[in-house]
Amino acid sequence: MSAIASEAPRRSWRPPAAVLGVLAILAVWELSARALAGAYLLAGPSDVTAYLWQNAGLMGRALRATLAEAAAGFVIGNAAAILLAALALLWPRAERGIAALALLVFCLPLVATGPILRVLFGPGPGPQITLAALAVYYTTLVPLLVGLRAAPSTWFDLVHSYGRGRLAELWHIRAMAALPYLFAGLQIAAPAAFLGAMVGEFTGAERGMGVLTIRAMRALDVEATWALAAVAALVSMAAYGAFGWLARRVLTEAPPVILAAPGGAATPRRGEGLARIAVVTVLALALWWGLLEAFGVNAFFAKRPDDVWAFLITAPDAGENRATLFGALAETAVYVLPGYLAGLALGAGLAVLLTLLPALAGAAMPVAIALRSVPIVTTAPLIVLVLGRGATGTVALVAVMVFFPTLIACLHGLRQAPGQVLDVFDAYASGRWRRLVHAQVPAMWPAFFATVRIAVPAAVLAVTVVEWLATGRGVGALMALSASLSDYGMLWSAVVVVAVLSCALYAVVAAVEARVLAIYAAEQGR
Amino acid sequence: MASSVPPPPPAIALDGLAKTFPGGVEAVAPTTLTLEAGRTTALVGPSGCGKSTILRLIAGLETPSAGGVDIAGEPPLAIRRRGELAVAFQDxxxxxxxxxxxxxxxxxxxxxxxxxxxxxxxxxxxxxxxxxxxxxxxxxxxxxxxxxxxxxxxxxxPRLLLLDEPFGAVDELTRRQLAQDLPRIWEARGTTTLLVTHSVSEAVTLADRILVFSPRPATVVADIDVPFERPRAPGLATRPEAIALAERVSSALAEGRAARERSLAAQ
Incomplete structure (x- = not known):
C-alpha cells in the first residue's frame, strides 16, 4: 500500500494556539526546573539561555561542524535516493528488490555502523557524513518511489496520444508529480541528517555537537546537556520548517504527509515472497562481500559474510558467541518491546482523545508536529538524566521515539474519514463516539499501520543508542563493548542479526497490515 | 495555429478489431468497418459496452487482441508521432x-x-x-x-479527433453552445472526428453517421446515416426529422439490448 496522503498544513496551523502551546511548554519546563533545583536533573529555559550566552563560541564551532557534516550527508543521501528511484523507474522489475535492499541497509544499527565506519575512514568527518547519508536516503527514496508513479493513467495516455515516449512522460508528468513527494521526503530528511551526523560524532569524532553531548553527559553537566539538546531540537525544527516553507513556495499543492514505505502491505504469493527474499539475500551478501573486496579493506576489522557465518555457526566458540549475542538481544527485547508498544498505544490513544476534544487538538497539533521533527535520539542524554540509567529511561526513550510519529499519523488518519460518510452520521444525529468508532478509526488504520512499520527501525535505533550511551546492557552496549575491544566478529554479527530481525519485524507488521487493510482500505491494496 | 496547407483527413479502417482484457472480459467483439475521411462518426451505446475501448484501440492506446487499425494506410502510432491525433478523454x-x-x-x-x-x-x-x-x-x-x-x-x-464523452460534465446551456461552435472548427479543416457519447440527441446534432453498439462486448447493431446539411442549424434537435432519427437510434439501442439478453438467455 501507499501510505501517503495529502494534508493541508495551512489549515492545521493555528498560530495563536501553537504559540500558546509553546509558551505552555516553556512555562512548565521553567517551573519544573525551579522546583527541582539542586536535584541535578533539569536546566530550565533561563539556564539554557545563560549557558548558550556564556559558551556561544564553543557551541557555534560545534554546531558549524555538525551542520557541515549533516549537509554533506543530506546531499549524498538524497542524491543516492534519487538515483535509486530513477533505477527503479527505468527497471520496474527491480523496484521491489531495490526497496527491500534499501530497507535492509536502513535497518543497520547506526550505533554499530558508526564504529565500523570509524575504523574504515579513520579520523575526520567520513563516518558522520556517511551516517547522515544513511539516515536520510530511505526517507527520501520511499516517497520518491510513490511520487514517480503518483499520476493517473490518463495523464500518460495524454502523452502517448501525441506519440511521445518515456522521456516525455518523465519530464512532463512524473518529475512534476513527484515533486511534492520529494519535498515531503526532504523535509523529514533534514532533521534525520542532523541525527545521523550527531550519532556519528558519538562514535568518536574530534568536534561537533555529538562530542560536546558525550562530554557533558560524562561530566554530569546538566546545563550543557539541556543546552545541547535544546539546540539540536531547535536546529531540527528549523530545518523541518525551512523545507516546509520552501515546499509551500514551490508547490501548487500541499506536500503529502509521508507515513511509511509503499508496497509493504502487498501480499505476494508464498512462492514469490520466498523467491524475493532469496534474491535480496543473495544481492545483499554479494554487495557486502563485493564492496569490502573492491576497496581491499583489511579482513581483521572488515568481516565478510563467511566470517560472520563462522563466528555464529561453525567456529569452535560459536555456541558461546551465539549465547552472548542472543542473551544481549533478549535483554534489549525486554526494553524495546514495552517501549514500542507503549509509544504506539499512547500515540494512537492521544490522537483519538484529541479527536473527541477538538479544541485541545488545535493547541496540541502544532506542538506535536514541531516535536516530531526533533530527532529524539539526540535528546537521549536528557531522558537518561531525568529518568536514570535503568529500565524506565530506556523504555521511555523508545516510547517517546515511537509516540510522536504515531500521534501525527493517527491524527492525520482520523481526519481521512470522508466528509460524506460523516454527513451520514450527522444526518442521524450520531454522537462523536459513534462517528469515531464506525468512521474515523477505520479511516485511521492505513496511517496507523504505516507508522507501526516505520517505527520498527526507529525503536531499534533508540534502544541501541540509550543502551550504548547509558545503561550498559543489551545489544547496544554489546556493540559498544565489541567496538572498544576490537571484537569485530561480534560487532559485525550484531549488526547483521539486528538488521535482519528489524526487517523481519517490519515484514510481520506489513503482513498484519495487509490483512487489516484488505478489510478497511481495500482501495489501497495493489 | 499553423497556417500551412493541411494534409487531407484520414479514413480509418478497422479490420476484425477485437479486444479481450486479461481475466477474459471481452470488451469488443471482432469488428470490421470503415470510417470515412473528414466526417464525424458518433459511437452510441449503453454504459460499459466498449465504445471507449474502441476509441482507445483506434488511438493505439490499447493493443488489440485480434485484428488491427489502419489510419490512412498507416498504424495509429505513425499519426500520433506526427502530432496529428488528439483525444479528449472522459476524464x-x-x-x-x-x-x-x-x-x-x-x-x-x-x-x-x-x-x-x-x-x-x-x-x-x-x-x-x-x-x-x-x-x-x-x-x-x-x-x-x-x-x-x-x-x-x-x-x-489534429487531422483525427477522438472525443470520449467530451460534454459529460458540461451544463446544458454550455453544451448547446459548444455543440454549435466546436463542429465549425473541425468542419473547416475537414477533420475526421469520432465522438463517443451516451446522448442520442448529441449524436444526431453533431454526427454525419451514427454507429449504434450492443451491450458488451461491443458489436455494431445499426449504422445510421445523418442526412442533415452542415453547418447544423441551432434548433436542429427539436425538428421532427431529427426527433424521428433520434427515435430510430433509441430503437436500435433497445433492440441491441434485447438481442444481447436473448443470446445470454440462450446460453
Missing amino acids: PSLLPWRSVRGNVALAMTLARRPTDPRAIDRLIDLVGLGGFGDTRPGALSGGMRQRAAIARCLVTE
Whole structure:
C-alpha cells in the first residue's frame, strides 16, 4: 500500500494556539526546573539561555561542524535516493528488490555502523557524513518511489496520444508529480541528517555537537546537556520548517504527509515472497562481500559474510558467541518491546482523545508536529538524566521515539474519514463516539499501520543508542563493548542479526497490515 | 495555429478489431468497418459496452487482441508521432500544476509544435474560459475542466479527433453552445472526428453517421446515416426529422439490448 496522503498544513496551523502551546511548554519546563533545583536533573529555559550566552563560541564551532557534516550527508543521501528511484523507474522489475535492499541497509544499527565506519575512514568527518547519508536516503527514496508513479493513467495516455515516449512522460508528468513527494521526503530528511551526523560524532569524532553531548553527559553537566539538546531540537525544527516553507513556495499543492514505505502491505504469493527474499539475500551478501573486496579493506576489522557465518555457526566458540549475542538481544527485547508498544498505544490513544476534544487538538497539533521533527535520539542524554540509567529511561526513550510519529499519523488518519460518510452520521444525529468508532478509526488504520512499520527501525535505533550511551546492557552496549575491544566478529554479527530481525519485524507488521487493510482500505491494496 | 496547407483527413479502417482484457472480459467483439475521411462518426451505446475501448484501440492506446487499425494506410502510432491525433478523454486529465493556458500549451509541446499564444487564447475564449487562462484546474468546476481539455485537443489542429464523452460534465446551456461552435472548427479543416457519447440527441446534432453498439462486448447493431446539411442549424434537435432519427437510434439501442439478453438467455 501507499501510505501517503495529502494534508493541508495551512489549515492545521493555528498560530495563536501553537504559540500558546509553546509558551505552555516553556512555562512548565521553567517551573519544573525551579522546583527541582539542586536535584541535578533539569536546566530550565533561563539556564539554557545563560549557558548558550556564556559558551556561544564553543557551541557555534560545534554546531558549524555538525551542520557541515549533516549537509554533506543530506546531499549524498538524497542524491543516492534519487538515483535509486530513477533505477527503479527505468527497471520496474527491480523496484521491489531495490526497496527491500534499501530497507535492509536502513535497518543497520547506526550505533554499530558508526564504529565500523570509524575504523574504515579513520579520523575526520567520513563516518558522520556517511551516517547522515544513511539516515536520510530511505526517507527520501520511499516517497520518491510513490511520487514517480503518483499520476493517473490518463495523464500518460495524454502523452502517448501525441506519440511521445518515456522521456516525455518523465519530464512532463512524473518529475512534476513527484515533486511534492520529494519535498515531503526532504523535509523529514533534514532533521534525520542532523541525527545521523550527531550519532556519528558519538562514535568518536574530534568536534561537533555529538562530542560536546558525550562530554557533558560524562561530566554530569546538566546545563550543557539541556543546552545541547535544546539546540539540536531547535536546529531540527528549523530545518523541518525551512523545507516546509520552501515546499509551500514551490508547490501548487500541499506536500503529502509521508507515513511509511509503499508496497509493504502487498501480499505476494508464498512462492514469490520466498523467491524475493532469496534474491535480496543473495544481492545483499554479494554487495557486502563485493564492496569490502573492491576497496581491499583489511579482513581483521572488515568481516565478510563467511566470517560472520563462522563466528555464529561453525567456529569452535560459536555456541558461546551465539549465547552472548542472543542473551544481549533478549535483554534489549525486554526494553524495546514495552517501549514500542507503549509509544504506539499512547500515540494512537492521544490522537483519538484529541479527536473527541477538538479544541485541545488545535493547541496540541502544532506542538506535536514541531516535536516530531526533533530527532529524539539526540535528546537521549536528557531522558537518561531525568529518568536514570535503568529500565524506565530506556523504555521511555523508545516510547517517546515511537509516540510522536504515531500521534501525527493517527491524527492525520482520523481526519481521512470522508466528509460524506460523516454527513451520514450527522444526518442521524450520531454522537462523536459513534462517528469515531464506525468512521474515523477505520479511516485511521492505513496511517496507523504505516507508522507501526516505520517505527520498527526507529525503536531499534533508540534502544541501541540509550543502551550504548547509558545503561550498559543489551545489544547496544554489546556493540559498544565489541567496538572498544576490537571484537569485530561480534560487532559485525550484531549488526547483521539486528538488521535482519528489524526487517523481519517490519515484514510481520506489513503482513498484519495487509490483512487489516484488505478489510478497511481495500482501495489501497495493489 | 499553423497556417500551412493541411494534409487531407484520414479514413480509418478497422479490420476484425477485437479486444479481450486479461481475466477474459471481452470488451469488443471482432469488428470490421470503415470510417470515412473528414466526417464525424458518433459511437452510441449503453454504459460499459466498449465504445471507449474502441476509441482507445483506434488511438493505439490499447493493443488489440485480434485484428488491427489502419489510419490512412498507416498504424495509429505513425499519426500520433506526427502530432496529428488528439483525444479528449472522459476524464479531463489536466495537469494540476499547470494553468489552463499551460495545459492547452502542453498539447503543442507534446506535438512538437511551436507554442502559439494567440491560438491558445482564441481557443480558451471559444470554449468559454476567457479570463481563466491563468487559473489552475483545482479552482475550476468539472465542466470548466472539461472545456479546457477540449481546447487542449483542438489547439494542435489534429487531422483525427477522438472525443470520449467530451460534454459529460458540461451544463446544458454550455453544451448547446459548444455543440454549435466546436463542429465549425473541425468542419473547416475537414477533420475526421469520432465522438463517443451516451446522448442520442448529441449524436444526431453533431454526427454525419451514427454507429449504434450492443451491450458488451461491443458489436455494431445499426449504422445510421445523418442526412442533415452542415453547418447544423441551432434548433436542429427539436425538428421532427431529427426527433424521428433520434427515435430510430433509441430503437436500435433497445433492440441491441434485447438481442444481447436473448443470446445470454440462450446460453
